[in-house]
Amino acid sequence: MVIQERALRTRRAILEAASIVFEKRGFVAAPLSEIIAASGVTKGALYFHFASKEELARGVIEAQFSAMGQLRLQGSPLQQAIDSTHAVAHALQHVPLVRAGVRLVIEQGSFTEPDPEPYLRWVEPAQAFLEQARTEGELCPEVDVLAVAQLIVALFTGTQLMAQVLTQWEDLDERITAFWRVVLPGLAMPEALRRLKPEGAVKFPDGPEVPGSAG
């Protein structure tokens, strides 16, 4: 049990060091030696946990999803969809692991070895929120749930990419608010539209913690 805990801690240290190096240099240019030095583990320990740089990158992407999977939101389904995008925006601003994961998905997973999986895993929760919104009568009848779920992921991806380039994510939150402000009239029934908050219903404190996350 103690050994397992230590192994988990080592794995975590490697992932955190890797996320900093991947975020700074990108997948192709990131040297494993720099990740080893930054994590303070031996080369052997790194290879025990991750057989290759590719596997390490997958580990960073995976860790990003498990961090976000712990989010607990409240409110109507559409409000939860809105709040989850603000939560990811907050994580992008404060958590290197999330930033590195997103960079890897966009660079490696979109160009070098196109991999739909990370995108589809973002689509899943969006689709679940929208289906729930349909059940609860929040959604306009003409909305195609799967198409719009994919669209929301695409819109978030583009918005965060542009916020990164233009302002180093500083105004990402306002951009996400602007995106919901434009998109909601085409999604939500008038009654829902009146009470939905495009700016999010949850206030995130400065710092890496995401409120409602279990760990």
Add this chain to the structure above:
Amino acid sequence: MVIQERALRTRRAILEAASIVFEKRGFVAAPLSEIIAASGVTKGALYFHFASKEELARGVIEAQFSAMGQLRLQGSPLQQAIDSTHAVAHALQHVPLVRAGVRLVIEQGSFTEPDPEPYLRWVEPAQAFLEQARTEGELCPEVDVLAVAQLIVALFTGTQLMAQVLTQWEDLDERITAFWRVVLPGLAMPEALRRLKPEGAVKFPDGPEVPGSAG
């Protein structure tokens, strides 16, 4: 004059070869030797036109913009904004230079050396369409023209990125249509909304030519 024409043709051949190699391998992994071999020019000729790989990448990005700058569209300003996104979608499917330009902007210009300029140059025409739409009464009064112009570029970027990963751009056009279908109710006045075509008002033939482009 003949010499200048030949120089332009050499420059064009280098850019086309570079776009194929950049598109396949990305900026970091693209070897200049492969670009030289593919373009059929000497190393000296390449360096005469482009002093470095960075400069070559800027040339590819630039060529992409000049191709799109030749677009001539008709119809109401909002319809032209819609049609221009379908034109870029069409170019992405058929013109390697445009695909390479977009990959370079996203990889190199967003991560390796963040450069807002290419994004801002896409924002300009979107802003011009929206301002014209405001003058002609197509736009809802609460729309913030600059914020929405940036949003449209972000949305297009994310949509094309996801279409590339999921379907190699095959369904990009339907995704662009879905994006306008969701976004237009938040942008256009009811009268304009009734006549606007989210699927675009121009039919693009299969192949690299963009109708209305002057060259």
